[in-house]
Amino acid sequence: MAHHSKIALVTGANKGVGRHIARQLAQAGVSVLAGSRDTSRGQRTVDELRAEGLDVQLLQLDVTDAASVAAAAAHVTALDILVNNAGISSGYDTPSRTSPEDLRRTYETNVFGVVAVTNAFLPVLLRSPSPRIVNVSSEVGSLTLMRNRIPINVGAYQSSKAALNALTILYAKELRDTPMKINAVTPGYVATDLYGGMPTPGAGDPAHGAAVAVRFALLDDNGPSGEFHDASGILPW
Numbered sequence: 001m002a003h004h005s006k007i008a009l010v011t012g013a014n015k016g017v018g019r020h021i022a023r024q025l026a027q028a029g030v031s032v033l034a035g036s037r038d039t040s041r042g043q044r045t046v047d048e049l050r051a052e053g054l055d056v057q058l059l060q061l062d063v064t065d066a067a068s069v070a071a072a073a074a075h076v077t078a079l080d081i082l083v084n085n086a087g088i089s090s091g092y093d094t095p096s097r098t099s100p101e102d103l104r105r106t107y108e109t110n111v112f113g114v115v116a117v118t119n120a121f122l123p124v125l126l127r128s129p130s131p132r133i134v135n136v137s138s139e140v141g142s143l144t145l146m147r148n149r150i151p152i153n154v155g156a157y158q159s160s161k162a163a164l165n166a167l168t169i170l171y172a173k174e175l176r177d178t179p180m181k182i183n184a185v186t187p188g189y190v191a192t193d194l195y196g197g198m199p200t201p202g203a204g205d206p207a208h209g210a211a212v213a214v215r216f217a218l219l220d221d222n223g224p225s226g227e228f229h230d231a232s233g234i235l236p237w
C-alpha cells in the first residue's frame, strides 16, 4: 500500500513558535502548510525552510478574515493535523483598564479565529484516519493557575486563552466518538515578538516551546484528548 506522509496546517507559521512548529513537523516527515496572513512574510519563511530540505508550502490564511479562511479551506483537500498557533497579545492592561475594543481584537484572533479555522477544516480533518488538532494556549489562561500562582493579571489575553481552553474541552467532548484528538498546549514563556519588542528576561527558547505542540500533533491513537499540557506534563484548566 502506498505510504502517504501526513499533512499539517500550522497557523501563524511565518515566525515565532509557529515557525518552529512548522520546521519540527517537517523534520519529522510531515508535509507542512505554513499559514501566514501576509504572503511575503510567509513566503520568506517557506523559502528558508525549503532551503533546509523541508517539505513546506505557503497557505495564505488570516484567521480573522472569513474570506481568507474559506479560500484556504477550499484549497486543502487532505489534512491530518491542524495546529491553531496564531495568537496575539493585547498589552498588559488589568481587567478594569481593558477596553471592549481590546477585548474584541484579542478574541477575534485567539478565540473566534480558532473556531473559524477549526470549523472550516474539520470536514477534511475527519477524513484522516488519525486527525489531530493542537490549540496553542498559555499557562496564563489556566483558571487554576491564574487564581493561585500566575502573578500577572491581564484582562484580554488571559481570558482569551481561558476561552480557548474551554473550547478545547468542548470540541473534545463533541468529537469523542471520532478518531480526533484535540488538546491544548503551552510553549511556556519564550522569547518571541508576542511581547512587542519588550525585554523578555528569563524567557525560554521558542524551539523548545514548539516541541510540546509537535508532540501533541503527532500523538498516537492511544494518546489523550481534551487535555492541557506543557513540556513537563499535564496542567490544570
Ligand SMILES: NC(=O)c1ccc[n+]([C@@H]2O[C@H](COP(=O)([O-])OP(=O)(O)OC[C@H]3O[C@@H](n4cnc5c(N)ncnc54)[C@H](OP(=O)(O)O)[C@@H]3O)[C@@H](O)[C@H]2O)c1
Residues within 6 Å of the ligand: 011, 012, 013, 014, 015, 016, 017, 018, 036, 037, 038, 041, 061, 062, 063, 064, 084, 085, 086, 087, 088, 109, 113, 136, 137, 138, 139, 186, 187, 188, 189, 190, 191, 192, 193, 194, 195
Ligand atoms: N511567546 C510566549 O511566551 C508564549 C507563551 C504562551 C503561549 N504563546 C502562544 O504561542 C502562539 C504563538 O505566539 P508567538 O509567541 O510565536 O508570537 P509571535 O512571534 O508574535 O507570532 C504570532 C504569529 O501569529 C500570527 N498571527 C497573528 N494574527 C494572525 C491572524 N489574524 N491570522 C493569521 N496569523 C496571525 C503572526 O503573524 P504576523 O507575523 O502576520 O503578525 C505570527 O505568525 C500564540 O498563540 C501565543 O499566544 C506564546
